[in-house]
Amino acid sequence: MALRFHKETLPNGLTVVAEENTGAHTAAVGFFVRTGARDEERPVMGVSHFLEHMMFKGTAQRTADEVNREFDAMGASNNAYTSEENTVYWARVLPEKLPLAVDLIGDMLRPALRDEDFDIEKNVILEEIGMYEDRPQWRLHDSLCEVHFGDHPMSYRILGTTDSIKALCVDQMRDYFSERYSPDNVTVAAAGKLDFGRLVEDVKQRCAAWAPTGTERRYDPPSLESRDHALQDPKLSRHYVAMICPGPTAQDPRRYAAAVLTDVLGAADGSRLYWALIDPGLADEADISINTQDRTGCYLAYASCDPGRAQQVEQILLETLDGYAQRIDAGEIERAKNKIATDDTLAGESPGGRMRAIGLQWTYLGRYVSLAEEIEQLMAVTVDDVRDLMTAYPFQPRTVARLGP
Amino acid sequence: MALRFHKETLPNGLTVVAEENTGAHTAAVGFFVRTGARDEERPVMGVSHFLEHMMFKGTAQRTADEVNREFDAMGASNNAYTSEENTVYWARVLPEKLPLAVDLIGDMLRPALRDEDFDIEKNVILEEIGMYEDRPQWRLHDSLCEVHFGDHPMSYRILGTTDSIKALCVDQMRDYFSERYSPDNVTVAAAGKLDFGRLVEDVKQRCAAWAPTGTERRYDPPSLESRDHALQDPKLSRHYVAMICPGPTAQDPRRYAAAVLTDVLGAADGSRLYWALIDPGLADEADISINTQDRTGCYLAYASCDPGRAQQVEQILLETLDGYAQRIDAGEIERAKNKIATDDTLAGESPGGRMRAIGLQWTYLGRYVSLAEEIEQLMAVTVDDVRDLMTAYPFQPRTVARLGP
Numbered sequence: 001m002a003l004r005f006h007k008e009t010l011p012n013g014l015t016v017v018a019e020e021n022t023g024a025h026t027a028a029v030g031f032f033v034r035t036g037a038r039d040e041e042r043p044v045m046g047v048s049h050f051l052e053h054m055m056f057k058g059t060a061q062r063t064a065d066e067v068n069r070e071f072d073a074m075g076a077s078n079n080a081y082t083s084e085e086n087t088v089y090w091a092r093v094l095p096e097k098l099p100l101a102v103d104l105i106g107d108m109l110r111p112a113l114r115d116e117d118f119d120i121e122k123n124v125i126l127e128e129i130g131m132y133e134d135r136p137q138w139r140l141h142d143s144l145c146e147v148h149f150g151d152h153p154m155s156y157r158i159l160g161t162t163d164s165i166k167a168l169c170v171d172q173m174r175d176y177f178s179e180r181y182s183p184d185n186v187t188v189a190a191a192g193k194l195d196f197g198r199l200v201e202d203v204k205q206r207c208a209a210w211a212p213t214g215t216e217r218r219y220d221p222p223s224l225e226s227r228d229h230a231l232q233d234p235k236l237s238r239h240y241v242a243m244i245c246p247g248p249t250a251q252d253p254r255r256y257a258a259a260v261l262t263d264v265l266g267a268a269d270g271s272r273l274y275w276a277l278i279d280p281g282l283a284d285e286a287d288i289s290i291n292t293q294d295r296t297g298c299y300l301a302y303a304s305c306d307p308g309r310a311q312q313v314e315q316i317l318l319e320t321l322d323g324y325a326q327r328i329d330a331g332e333i334e335r336a337k338n339k340i341a342t343d344d345t346l347a348g349e350s351p352g353g354r355m356r357a358i359g360l361q362w363t364y365l366g367r368y369v370s371l372a373e374e375i376e377q378l379m380a381v382t383v384d385d386v387r388d389l390m391t392a393y394p395f396q397p398r399t400v401a402r403l404g405p
Numbered sequence: 406m407a408l409r410f411h412k413e414t415l416p417n418g419l420t421v422v423a424e425e426n427t428g429a430h431t432a433a434v435g436f437f438v439r440t441g442a443r444d445e446e447r448p449v450m451g452v453s454h455f456l457e458h459m460m461f462k463g464t465a466q467r468t469a470d471e472v473n474r475e476f477d478a479m480g481a482s483n484n485a486y487t488s489e490e491n492t493v494y495w496a497r498v499l500p501e502k503l504p505l506a507v508d509l510i511g512d513m514l515r516p517a518l519r520d521e522d523f524d525i526e527k528n529v530i531l532e533e534i535g536m537y538e539d540r541p542q543w544r545l546h547d548s549l550c551e552v553h554f555g556d557h558p559m560s561y562r563i564l565g566t567t568d569s570i571k572a573l574c575v576d577q578m579r580d581y582f583s584e585r586y587s588p589d590n591v592t593v594a595a596a597g598k599l600d601f602g603r604l605v606e607d608v609k610q611r612c613a614a615w616a617p618t619g620t621e622r623r624y625d626p627p628s629l630e631s632r633d634h635a636l637q638d639p640k641l642s643r644h645y646v647a648m649i650c651p652g653p654t655a656q657d658p659r660r661y662a663a664a665v666l667t668d669v670l671g672a673a674d675g676s677r678l679y680w681a682l683i684d685p686g687l688a689d690e691a692d693i694s695i696n697t698q699d700r701t702g703c704y705l706a707y708a709s710c711d712p713g714r715a716q717q718v719e720q721i722l723l724e725t726l727d728g729y730a731q732r733i734d735a736g737e738i739e740r741a742k743n744k745i746a747t748d749d750t751l752a753g754e755s756p757g758g759r760m761r762a763i764g765l766q767w768t769y770l771g772r773y774v775s776l777a778e779e780i781e782q783l784m785a786v787t788v789d790d791v792r793d794l795m796t797a798y799p800f801q802p803r804t805v806a807r808l809g810p
Contacts (some may be wrong), residue, residue: 007798008694015544023428024749025750025752025753025754026747026750026754053451064684065680068674068675069675069740070673071675072675072740072743072744073739073740073742074743074744075740075743075744075745075746075747076744076747077747077748077751078674079674092747092751093747094747094750100605120684120685120686121686123685124683124685125682125684125686126686127686127687127689127711128688128689130711131640131689131690131709134641134642134643182462205639228775233641234640235639235641236640237535237538237539238535238536238538238539243749267482269473269476270473270474270476270477275470278467279525279529280525280529281525281526281527281528281529281530281531281532282526282532283532284532284533284535284536290583302682304536305532306532306535306635319552324761334478334481335474335477335478336477336482338477338478338479339477339480339481341480341481342431342480342482342497342498342499343482345430345431345499346497346755346757347433347480348430349429349430349754349755349756350754350755351753351754352752363613374764403612405672
């Protein structure tokens with residue numbers, strides 16, 4: 001296996017990055033648009049995600065049915081997702097189909113946005129929001145962010161609300177699209193068996209004529225304080241609790257220490273939370289994770305349990321966070337590093353995993369990080385690094401939200 | 406990349422199979438025990454899954470904490486699962502750690518089954534059952550199988566019921582364990598970068614002394630007829646509908662045609678069900694799948710929607726199944742084959758995916774099927790094969806179950 005990194009920026013600002021792997025049997029490509037819920041104005045909340053759906057509804061040259069059929073005909077495994085800050089369109093294919101995938105996604109990202117498709121798709125989005133009603137964990141997460149971030153855009157719901165989606169007009173979506181899907185706001189990332197020269201030609205064919213707008217993201221910090229929030233829904237059988245507080249950003253070198261720390265504290269298996277809550281049967285699910293984002297970041301903790309144990313479970317969850325600084329164990333940190341290194345190596349075996357990694361790294365850091373460098377940084381984390389991290393991010397100020405019957 | 410298949414059966418009947426891949430960067434191993442809910446007696450329903458949990462609670466030589474720590478220390482990504490008919494313990498590791506993983510899982514599968522651990526773990530299982538209460542889709546699936554299979558063991562809930570778990574004694578579990586975890590009922594499957602001679606030695610070290618019981622599975626066919634079932638729960642916001650009917654078995658060559666057929670009819674994206682229900686916003690989730698099992702098999706269909714559209718969605722779902730024979734489209738079948746072939750190739754790139762495939766193939770077929778053969782069989786599926794399949798398995802007799810407010 002030989003790995004080689006390539007990069008080229010088109011005159012309009014669109015950047016193409018790729019990790020070529022001569023030993024791979026497939027290829028993966030993703031178009032990473034640096035836009036999401038945090039880049040919306042409140043009245044159009046949900047427009048990023050709705051727009052992602054509309055990209056599959058056809059272009060000047062293709063109907064929705066043709067878009068779908070062509071993905072199928074090339075045997076692609078493909079999808080798209082929208083987060084608080086990224087909208088990503090990707091496909092994994094056999095290497096000889098990569099040019100077809102690039103041509104198709106490149107065309108999709110200049111969508112027709114037809115009035116009638118917009119009206120029909122609005123119902124699909126409203127259905128998706130309706131589905132949330134039976135997912136207590138998702139409802140709780142949305143409330144948690146709203147209470148924690150207040151008016152700040154980081155509080156916006158990715159799907160929007162029933163009201164914001166009902167009120168949305170297609171012209172508002174067109175404006176958002178024109179502004180945010182600017183080539184200087186897009187990275188095309190590919191990995192696996194590929195010919196970089198050919199890839200750049202294929203991207204140029206579709207994207208060289210896109211006009212840049214120089215769109216930028218706002219980074220006003222939210223004003224945070226510790227808050228408590230309780231929601232009741234007599235329809236529920238279980239109790240749910242969630243916590244959010246600041247953590248390192250996607251640009252912060254301390255993100256490696258944070259990955260180790262959250263593995264020690266709250267990984268699904270063998271973590272402190274596992275032994276404190278799951279192993280003795282006090283809770284059915286519990287985890288602590290880090291979400292590193294563009295110049296911001298947060299820790300998230302979560303548990304669900306029998307309503308009769310709500311208080312006990314919440315207390316143990318918070319004590320697991322707050323008591324750690326006094327009980328750091330070097331052996332535990334070494335084990336967590338080994339575990340994450342294996343996970344990274346496993347994910348790195350698939351072109352899809354590498355495409356995702358280099359696409360996000362380019363979006364956040366503007367540079368390439370090889371898997372070897374990633375693992376080296378991780379393995380360099382020391383007990384002191386974890387201690388320094390906890391001084392900088394002491395799980396405060398934090399918001400705790402509860403949802404139960 | 407060079408692939409080589411190896412196989413060796415120990416004198417006590419335990420079989421070791423492996424697909425060695427010199428180009429891989431990791432290795433994966435799984436212990437496949439041919440036992441699950443269908444092999445239980447009704448009074449001990451849930452014992453297979455509960456026993457799987459107990460395997461992580463320690464052995465004569467290791468405490469539960471040591472089991473967990475050792476997985477972490479070798480950086481393993483590991484887990485276990487229990488289905489209607491298989492209980493599988495697996496780990497994915499860096500190649501040099503494979504002997505450690507084999508030693509640990511091999512030891513785990515001769516568990517201490519201590520009384521006090523059993524009592525504590527019982528609460529964990531009861532929590533897990535409690536969690537189901539807020540998962541309408543899982544509840545509906547359990548009811549669907551109970552109505553469809555009646556008294557037959559295929560109706561048993563994998564987790565058991567609150568009553569069956571509360572009543573279970575540790576001696577019943579010990580009896581079940583002694584009978585079913587017999588070496589002639591276990592396949593060890595590995596894939597990736599590995600030394601087969603060393604692997605067999607490591608397995609022998611732990612498993613050669615296991616005494617065989619000659620345990621067998623019963624294959625009495627269920628008596629099926631078309632049934633209808635409706636459940637109400639005023640706590641729900643959405644309506645859920647599910648359908649089950651006979652399909653080809655894991656041993657049936659028609660399983661390839663069934664994979665193509667269900668992709669055409671009910672894949673998450675671009676299928677007939679997608680265009681009929683998801684695209685127009687009538688349902689939020691809908692799919693049709695095939696579950697090929699040991700000498701049995703079933704099609705499953707599922708949708709969730711706004712309660713006001715319950716009847717319309719169910720009608721479209723069933724019409725998608727029943728109307729297909731009159732509207733077969735050869736191009737659609739070719740596209741589905743390409744799509745599945747790419748998915749198989751993608752999954753085949755990871756040792757974990759190959760370990761799973763060869764372990765299950767050995768369990769069901771008693772032979773090795775390379776990825777190349779798998780894809781060849783798939784690509785050979787014709788329109789006539791799909792037609793013949795539908796004559797043999799006409800989506801009848803079928804049970805439909807509904808759950809709504």
